[in-house]
Amino acid sequence: MSAVSVAIAITWLLGLLMLPLLGSLLRSRVPGVREWLMADVALIVSMPLLLLRGHIPDLVSIIFANLVLSLAGVSLYAGFARFLQRAPRWPLLIACVAITLPPLLYWRYVVDSIPMRVVTAMAFTAAICLAVAVVVARGRQPGRSRYPYVTTMVVAIIFAACQSARGLYFLGLNHVANALTFNTFINVVLLCVGAAMMPVLLMCGMMMVHDALLCDARDAVNRDFLTGALSREGFAAVAQTMLAQADRNRSPLACLIVDLDHFKSINDTYGHTGGDQVLCEFVSLVRATLRAGDALGRVGGEEFVVLMPGVALGHAQSLAERLRHATMGHAVVTENGTCTYTLSGGLAIRLPGESLDQLMVRADRALYQAKVSGRNTLSIDA
C-alpha cells in the first residue's frame, strides 16, 4: 500500500470517528454543527472513492470524488460561518465547487496530468483554509474565550500554507505516472498534514461549540432567566470584584435595594404574565437610568439590588431618586391594561472593611423603613 493510500485511509477513519462526536452535538442546536456533520459525511463518502482509483471509472474515482471533497470543504467553511452568526452564501459556495470541475475534466480527459489535478485540489483546499481563518478572525463574540478562536485560526493558516506548498511542489513536476506511488519524503510529509486537515478543523469546530456551551451554562447560572439581570450567584461574583476594587482605590461604594410596591396586587390585576412584563421592563428601565458600570442583581421575586462603585452618599441618593421618579412615570402596557407602579428603596454606603452581606443587611434595613413609612420612597441607612 502506498503512502498516499495510507493517508487517505487514515483520513477516512478519522472522519468516521468524528461522525458520532458531531452527531452528539446536534442536540445542542448550536449553529454550524449541521454543516460540519455534512462536511464529515462528504469526507467519508469521498475517501473510499479516491482509494478505488483504477478499480472504478475515473469519472467516479477522480471527478466525482474530488467534487464531493470540495463540497466537504465548503460545508466546513459554512459551519464556521453559521457558528459565527454569518449566513453562508450557499449559491456562491456551490459555484466555487463547480469552478473546480473544468480543470479536473481538462487535466484528466484532455491532458492526463496528476500534478495539475493535485494543484487544482490544493489551491481549492488552501483557499478554504484561508476563508476559515478569516471568518474566525472576524467573528469572535464578546465573552467567549480566545483559546478556540486563536487555535482554529493558527491551525487553518498552517494547513493553508502546507496545501499551498504541496500545490507548488506539484506545479514544478512535469509528469507523475501514478500519484498513489509517489512516495518522496516532502510529498509524504505534506500529504500527512493534508490528510489531517478536515478532521483537525472539525475538531476545532467542536472546540468552539464546547466553549459556546460553557458560556451558555455560565450565563444560565449568572443571569436571571426572566429579566436578564444578574442572578444572586452572578451578582455575588461581580460584587466581590467591586468590593476589592473599592478597597484598592479607597473609593466609596453605594448599595441600593429596591422592591416594587404592592406587587401581589399587580399580579392579581394584570395576571402573572403582566407581572412578569413589569419585572422585565423595570430591569430595562434601571439599565437605562443608572450608569453602565453599576451592577444590577435580582435577589428576590420583585426585589433588586444595585451596586454603584465610586459613588458617595449625595450622588447615590440623587441616582436612586432619579430611578424612583422614572419608575413612577413608567407605564407598562399589558394584555389586561396599562400598569403603573412604584418602588421603595433602601440605600447604604459601604463602611471601611464592610462585607457584601453586612452592606446589604443595612440597605435592607433601610428598605424596611421605606416600606413602613408608606412606600414609594427612599430611605437611607446612615
Ligand SMILES: Nc1nc2c(ncn2[C@@H]2O[C@H](COP(=O)(O)OP(=O)(O)OP(=O)(O)O)[C@@H](O)[C@H]2O)c(=O)[nH]1
Ligand atoms: N409575575 C411574577 N410575580 C412574582 C415573581 N416572583 C414573585 N412574584 C410575586 O410577587 C409578589 C410579592 O408579594 P409580597 O411579598 O406580598 O409583596 P408586595 O405585594 O409587593 O407588597 P410590598 O412589597 O409590601 O409592597 C407575590 O405575589 C409573588 O408571587 C415573578 O417572577 N413573576
